[in-house]
Amino acid sequence: MPETLHGAAEFVTGIGPTHPGALLYLIPLLPLIGAAINGILGYFLQQRFGKKVISFLGVGVLLAAAVVAVVSFFQLLALPSGERTLVNKVLPMISIGSLQLDLTFMMDELSGTMSLIVTIIGMLIHVYSTGYMHDDESYWRYFSYLNLFVFSMMMLVLGDSFLLMFFGWEGVGLCSYLLIGFWYQDQAKATAGMKAFIVNRVGDFGFVVGLLFLFWSLGGVWFGAQYAPVHGLGSDASAREVRYVVARPAHASHGTAWRGDHGTPTTVAVRLGPTVSFRELKGQLTLKNAAGKRPIVDGGEVAVHSRAERGSAAVVKTEPLTLTYGGLANMLVWGIPVLFLACLGFFLGASGKSAQIPLYVWLPDAMAGPTPVSALIHAATMVTAGVYMVARLNFLFALSPGAMTVVAVVGAATAFFAATIGLFQYDIKKVLAYSTVSQLGYMFVGVGIGAYWVGIFHLLTHAAFKACLFLGSGSVIHGMHYVQHHPGHDDPGHGHDAHEPRDLRLEPDPSDPQDMRNMGGLAGLMPVTRWTYLIACIAIAGLPFASGFYSKDEILFKAFTTGNLVAPLAGKLVWTLCTLGAALTAFYMFRSYYLTFRYRAPSKAHEEHVHESPRSMTWVLVALATLAVVLSLLGLPKLWTGTDPLFERFLEPVFAAAALKGFAHASHGLEWGLMLLSVAIAAGGIGVAWLFYADEQKTAARLAALKERFAPLHRVVFNKYYVDELYAATVLRGTHGLARMLAWFDREIIDGLVNFCGWCGRVGAWLNGKIDEYFVDGAVNLVADIVIGSGQRLKRMQTGRINSYAYGVAVGVIAIALVAYFLPGVLK
Amino acid sequence: MSLAHIGLHHYLVVSALLLGLGVLTVATRRNAVALLMGVELILNAANLNFVAFAHFVEGKVGGQAFAVFIILLAAAEAAVALAIVLAVFRGFRTIDTNATATLKE
Numbered sequence: 001m002p003e004t005l006h007g008a009a010e011f012v013t014g015i016g017p018t019h020p021g022a023l024l025y026l027i028p029l030l031p032l033i034g035a036a037i038n039g040i041l042g043y044f045l046q047q048r049f050g051k052k053v054i055s056f057l058g059v060g061v062l063l064a065a066a067v068v069a070v071v072s073f074f075q076l077l078a079l080p081s082g083e084r085t086l087v088n089k090v091l092p093m094i095s096i097g098s099l100q101l102d103l104t105f106m107m108d109e110l111s112g113t114m115s116l117i118v119t120i121i122g123m124l125i126h127v128y129s130t131g132y133m134h135d136d137e138s139y140w141r142y143f144s145y146l147n148l149f150v151f152s153m154m155m156l157v158l159g160d161s162f163l164l165m166f167f168g169w170e171g172v173g174l175c176s177y178l179l180i181g182f183w184y185q186d187q188a189k190a191t192a193g194m195k196a197f198i199v200n201r202v203g204d205f206g207f208v209v210g211l212l213f214l215f216w217s218l219g220g221v222w223f224g225a226q227y228a229p230v231h232g233l234g235s236d237a238s239a240r241e242v243r244y245v246v247a248r249p250a251h252a253s254h255g256t257a258w259r260g261d262h263g264t265p266t267t268v269a270v271r272l273g274p275t276v277s278f279r280e281l282k283g284q285l286t287l288k289n290a291a292g293k294r295p296i297v298d299g300g301e302v303a304v305h306s307r308a309e310r311g312s313a314a315v316v317k318t319e320p321l322t323l324t325y326g327g328l329a330n331m332l333v334w335g336i337p338v339l340f341l342a343c344l345g346f347f348l349g350a351s352g353k354s355a356q357i358p359l360y361v362w363l364p365d366a367m368a369g370p371t372p373v374s375a376l377i378h379a380a381t382m383v384t385a386g387v388y389m390v391a392r393l394n395f396l397f398a399l400s401p402g403a404m405t406v407v408a409v410v411g412a413a414t415a416f417f418a419a420t421i422g423l424f425q426y427d428i429k430k431v432l433a434y435s436t437v438s439q440l441g442y443m444f445v446g447v448g449i450g451a452y453w454v455g456i457f458h459l460l461t462h463a464a465f466k467a468c469l470f471l472g473s474g475s476v477i478h479g480m481h482y483v484q485h486h487p488g489h490d491d492p493g494h495g496h497d498a499h500e501p502r503d504l505r506l507e508p509d510p511s512d513p514q515d516m517r518n519m520g521g522l523a524g525l526m527p528v529t530r531w532t533y534l535i536a537c538i539a540i541a542g543l544p545f546a547s548g549f550y551s552k553d554e555i556l557f558k559a560f561t562t563g564n565l566v567a568p569l570a571g572k573l574v575w576t577l578c579t580l581g582a583a584l585t586a587f588y589m590f591r592s593y594y595l596t597f598r599y600r601a602p603s604k605a606h607e608e609h610v611h612e613s614p615r616s617m618t619w620v621l622v623a624l625a626t627l628a629v630v631l632s633l634l635g636l637p638k639l640w641t642g643t644d645p646l647f648e649r650f651l652e653p654v655f656a657a658a659a660l661k662g663f664a665h666a667s668h669g670l671e672w673g674l675m676l677l678s679v680a681i682a683a684g685g686i687g688v689a690w691l692f693y694a695d696e697q698k699t700a701a702r703l704a705a706l707k708e709r710f711a712p713l714h715r716v717v718f719n720k721y722y723v724d725e726l727y728a729a730t731v732l733r734g735t736h737g738l739a740r741m742l743a744w745f746d747r748e749i750i751d752g753l754v755n756f757c758g759w760c761g762r763v764g765a766w767l768n769g770k771i772d773e774y775f776v777d778g779a780v781n782l783v784a785d786i787v788i789g790s791g792q793r794l795k796r797m798q799t800g801r802i803n804s805y806a807y808g809v810a811v812g813v814i815a816i817a818l819v820a821y822f823l824p825g826v827l828k
Numbered sequence: 829m830s831l832a833h834i835g836l837h838h839y840l841v842v843s844a845l846l847l848g849l850g851v852l853t854v855a856t857r858r859n860a861v862a863l864l865m866g867v868e869l870i871l872n873a874a875n876l877n878f879v880a881f882a883h884f885v886e887g888k889v890g891g892q893a894f895a896v897f898i899i900l901l902a903a904a905e906a907a908v909a910l911a912i913v914l915a916v917f918r919g920f921r922t923i924d925t926n927a928t929a930t931l932k933e
Contacts, residue, residue, distance in 0.1 A: 800929025802863065806854040 010303070011247035013270050014286030014395060014657025015279055019079060021086025024105035026068045027115060028154035034061030035147035042140025051139050055130040058143030062126045062150060066119035073112045082249065082653050084109055085279075087160070099274060100242075106160035106279065110654045113456060114157040114388055117463045118381050122150050124620045125376040128471055131616035132372050132478060142182060142370070149175035153381055157388065162211050162276040165389065169207065169353065172382045173200045179377060180369040192368035199362040203352015203386075210345025211276070214396070217331050217338045218274040218281075243304045243323075244269045247287060250657060272296070272304065272323075282395050285328070286657040294659075297399060299327025329399060339396070343403030346393060347410075350386025354440045356414045361724060363437055367429040371474030374429060379436045379470050380463035387443040387459050391452045391655075398564070398658035404448050405565040411444025412559075412577040417721075419584035423591075424718045427514045428473045431592045435540065436466060438581060445574055446555045450564035450660045453651040454635075458551035460647075461631050465539035465548055468624035469589075472533035473514075475613040475621065476596055479526055480513035482609035516595040520696070521602035525610045528618040530597045532625035537593045539628040541586035542682040547628050550635035552582060553678050554645075560674060561664040568664075582678060586685025594693035639671050839880035846873035860913045860923040864906060871902045 034057055038045075045053045076084050086107040094101040107115065126146060133142050152171025159165045173196075181193025247270045270283035284296050295302045303322050331338040350356070355363035366378045377383070390397060390407060397404050415438045422434035439462050446455025510518060523530045539546035542553065559575040602610070612618065634647040643649075692703045707714050716722070799805075820827055846869050853866025875895040882891020917923050 802925045803855050803858065806851065810851050810855060 010290050011245050011270070012250045012288045013245075013247035013268065013283050014250055015268060015270070015283045016082045016085060016249040016653065017266060017268055018085040018087040018106075018279075019083065021072055021075060021088045021105070021107055023068050023072055023075075024086060024088035024107055024158060025090050027065050027072070027119065027158060028105075028151050030061040030065040030068070031147040031150040031154065034058055035144050035151055038140050038147060039144035042144055046140045051134065054140045054143050058147055059123065059126045059130065061147060062119065062123040065150065065154070066123045069112075069115040069119040072107055073116055076107060076109070076112050081649075084112075084653060099276070101161060101163060101276060103164070104160045104277075105158040107158060108654055109651050110388070110391060110456065111157050113460060113651070114384075115154065117460060118150060118153050118157060121380050121463055121467050121624075122146075122153075122376060124623055125372045125380075125467065125471070128375075128474070128617050128620040129370075129372040131614040132474055133370060138182070142179075145175055145178045145182070146373070146376070149179070149377060149382070153385075156385055160278055162278070165392075166204075166207065166211070169349070169385065170204065172377070172385065173197060173204070173353070176200075176366065176377050176382055179373040180366045182369055182373070186368075189368040192362075192365040196362040196366050199359050200352045203349045203359055206345045206348025206352065208345075208349075210342045210347075210349065213333070213338055213342035213345060214281075215274050215276065217328060217342065218284075242271060243273060243306045244271045245284075245287060245302055245304060246270075247283070250286070250288070269305075272302070278392060282657065285395050285399065286659075295325050295327075297328045297659075299325055299330060301325075337400065337402075339400045340402045343393075343397050343400045344406065346389060346396075347386075347403065347407055350389050350407075350444075351410065352386075353389075354383050354386030354444070355437045356386070356410055356441060356444060357417060360414060360418065360437045361727060364430055364433040364720075367427075367433050371429065371470060371477060374433070375467045375470030375474065378433070379466040383436065383440055384443065384459045384463065387440065387447055387455055390444070390447040391456050394447070394452050394655050394658040397447075398450065398660050401564060401566050401661075404450065405567075405570050406448075408445050408448030408559070408562075408565060408574050409570060411441040411446075411448050412574040412581075413441070414438065415441030415445065416577040416581040416584070419581040419588065420717055421720045422588040423584060424714060425588075426516050426595075427512075428476065428516050428519075428592055428596060429470075429514055431516075431588055432466070432469055432473055435469075435585065435589065438585060439466065439540070441581070442552060442555050442578060445559055445578055446551075448565075449555075449559050449562040449571060449574065450658070450663070451555065451558035451562070452655040452658070453645075453648045454551060454554045454558055456651060457635050457645075457647050458548075458555060460634070461539065461547035461551045461628070464624055464631055465536040465546075465628040468532055468536040468621060468628055469540065471617070471621055471624065472529050472536065473596075475526065475529040475617055476519065476522060476533075477513045478613050478617070479522070479529075479610040480519060482605075483511050483513050483518055516592060519596045520599035521597070521606065522610060523597040525602060525606060526597075526612045528612060528621060532621040533597065534593060535625040536628050537589045540589050541686060542582055542678060543686075544679060545629070545632065547631040547635070549679075549682075550632050550637065550645075552578075553675055554635065554637065556582070556678055557666070557671060557674050558663060561666050563661040563664055579678065579681060583681045583685040586682040587689045590686045590689035591693050594689060598695070599693060600696040637671075637675075639668065639675070836880055836884040839876060839884075843873045843876040843880065846870075846876065858924050858926050860916065860925055861910075863925065864909050864913070867909075868902060868906070871898055874898060 038054060038057055042054060045057075072086060076086055088105040088107075089102050090105065091103040092100070093103050126143070129142065129146065133139055136142060149172060152168045152175055154168070156165050156168025156172060159168055177193045177197040179193075180196050181190045184190045184193075246267050248267050268283070270287055271280045272284050275281055275284075286294075287296050287302070288294050289300065289302075293300055301322055301324050306321060328339060329337065333341055348359075352359045363378060363383065367374050369378070397407065418434045418437035418441065422431050422438065425431045425434060439458070443455045443458050443462070446452070446458055448455075509515060512518060535546065539548040542549045556575055556578050559571050559578060562571040562574075565571055565574075634650075635645045638644055692699050692706070719725075816827075850866045850869030850871075850873060853869060854863055857863055857866065875898050878891040878894045878898070880891075882888065882894075913923055916928055920928050922928070
């Protein structure tokens with residue numbers, strides 16, 4: 001079908017024309033090749049040629065993929081705004097009825113941004129890993145998994161359909177499981193991997209349910225007879241009829257008029273009907289007629305072009321026809337709008353992958369994996385997949401304000417709730433984990449309130465500063481590693497993270513390299529780590545001139561003014577939760593900074609053992625810290641520059657077609673006020689952290705007094721509100737009870753049936769044996785017995801006496817003679 | 829009754845008598861040598877038949893030729909049989925055929 005058509009069109013659609021992007025397939029393929037080689041041959045390569053080869057391969061493919069991604073991104077940038085969609089159709093996969101599913105990669109502004117995040121931050125973390133994992137025996141396995149992860153993530157990001165996204169979605173879940181349980185000899189780590197996997201299954205279930213709702217609602221009602229044989233082609237199974245509408249792309253980028261080639265208005269073909277392709281879905285859901293009505297969503301008539309295809313060739317062209325649509329927005333299931341249900345399903349999937357309430361519990365445990373994995377998968381990329389999905393489906397979520405409200409409120413609640421848990425954690429990685437959960441909540445707030453670009457912008461900045469924080473913590477753990485082998489502690493750990501932190505113990509374990517109470521005063525010993533960590537802390541806390549400020553402040557501002565939720569009050573509630581969360585974020589991040597790098601003078605043992613990490617690790621930290629600052633440039637607010645932020649303008653075509661109500665107009669004064677408030681709140685959080693954690697000698701007493709006063713509250717928060725225990729008491733116990741019941745059923749009923757079948761078989765065999773014994777063997781023995789018996793009797797005739805034989809001969813001859821004489825006919 | 833009246837029937841009667849005597853000898857005597865003698869009688873009965881038929885029916889010498897061969901064969905047979913009898917005697921110290929029936933079981 002021609003993607004671009006010339007001529008007049010009465011419809012307007014949200015999709016624009018596409019351009020070929022022949023290189024896109026390389027971005028997932030290269031890491032896959034690396035994963036395959038390292039996975040299959042890695043062990044031998046490492047034995048034979050050493051770890052250098054593994055590093056070269058693992059980092060090399062990522063570097064190549066990053067180069068391809070950058071080249072494709074620039075190819076994208078060179079296109080005029082509104083046409084920035086590269087499509088690379090690799091293989092046709094499934095063709096059923098009017099559904100056509102291809103292995104197609106698509107890069108638009110959104111997936112281009114994600115590609116850059118995944119490949120570039122992924123590459124940096126690969127480089128960092130060469131230093132961090134250097135002493136691990138399973139080095140090759142680690143890089144194989146890491147490459148496989150990048151492959152899956154790129155399938156998720158670049159796939160142009162739900163199915164490809166789901167493939168990647170499951171793939172990253174698998175890699176997450178494999179890497180959390182990377183040191184699988186440790187029971188706790190293996191369990192953490194399983195926990196992540198199982199919690200994600202719940203979300204994946206939601207994803208599939210949402211997809212089925214959507215697919216059913218697109219196909220079940222609209223076309224009754226779409227699978228009928230195509231006229232003129234008989235019952236040729238490979239032929240199918242495709243219905244489409246010629247529409248004009250609604251390009252709304254800053255008033256630049258849509259320019260078609262040769263001055264004619266350019267149109268695109270919008271395919272109708274059930275689909276799993278994002279582009280086809282977006283095309284039909286954003287379809288508007290000249291009066292601004294949306295026939296597919298609200299109901300109405302559409303003049304449909306129809307064409308029959310066999311394979312890729314058009315065979316028969318049928319006459320145009322007009323179809324009447326009932327309207328997707330009016331469809332109800334159990335009295336609930338189907339769009340709301342579909343969005344809710346997708347959001348359940350997103351909240352599993354992106355660790356939102358109620359499915360966030362796996363992410364803190366996921367810190368059992370190697371620290372670079374925590375940085376790449378559990379902070380920068382995989383956990384943002386849910387945010388990406390909601391942003392990708394902006395046109396769908398925008399149709400259901402209820403679903404958007406759910407997204408925003410759940411995001412805000414998570415942002416606040418996780419931040420409170422982060423307040424009193426002592427494990428440095430746990431602090432960062434809860435911080436990640438909290439920050440993901442902010443991203444969901446961004447995409448939930450309809451400010452999609454800010455959600456993605458926060459995703460981008462968070463990827464940089466959180467990766468920097470995680471890698472900084474990894475560097476610290478790397479330095480603190482010696483405490484595991486401290487005299488008096490024989491801990492047979494597997495690696496840097498071998499020591500599973502005991503959250504529920506208030507006293508520090510002196511052999512735990514991740515416990516911040518064992519640190520303190522590392523600033524002078526690890527200067528690069530310290531400074532980069534500080535910069536990233538400033539960024540996440542939301543102080544101006546670091547990237548976090550611009551993304552978070554914009555989210556808060558948009559939440560305050562949003563009109564896209566079911567009630568204006570919901571926006572205010574979200575804003576309140578997020579603002580409180582921002583204060584807590586600033587506090588706990590600087591608490592972790594003080595406890596790790598300041599707090600007290602370094603101990604003798606620290607001075608002796610702790611040293612700055614190798615160059616492969618530190619320069620990655622520097623690169624990420626630089627990014628954490630430089631990315632600010634993409635999001636300088638309109639208040640400062642007078643124009644919309646660069647990133648907003650860049651992403652606008654992706655989100656322009658979403659049917660949003662928009663944001664309330666706010667005066668400059670209000671905007672300045674909110675901005676200053678959030679700066680003040682961040683500074684306040686930092687100040688409180690300084691007050692209690694700046695110096696052990698001055699502040700410890702103050703802290704102890706406060707803890708004394710709020711002891712019960714502290715205990716509850718310190719124990720993470722007992723949510724894990726709650727899940728253990730409800731979900732886990734329920735599951736175990738169910739499992740026990742099923743086990744009983746299995747043992748008593750199923751095994752009984754199986755045993756009965758076995759018993760039946762045995763009886764049958766016994767019967768068969770008897771039949772064999774008595775009938776078959778009997779017949780055989782009977783024959784033998786007859787032969788033996790007759791032989792016994794006949795042998796008497798053999799007398800051995802010549803005379804009797806002679807008699808016999810004579811008698812026989814005489815008998816024959818007589819017969820021959822009297823009965824001549826007998827012998828003839 | 830002259831010799832000229834002697835015809836085929838006469839020879840056949842003699843031959844039948846010889847055969848009957850031979851068979852009787854073989855059937856009744858238990859001495860191995862006597863058995864051999866009975867066998868010789870049977871063979872000679874056959875010889876007589878051959879010669880008689882050749883003379884009265886065929887008119888050529890085919891029967892005589894058979895008779896000569898049979899005499900030759902009988903001599904050979906007698907030689908072999910007597911050797912066996914000698915061997916039997918050496919083993920059993922008797923040539924009673926009933927006493928030597930050890931192969932029957």
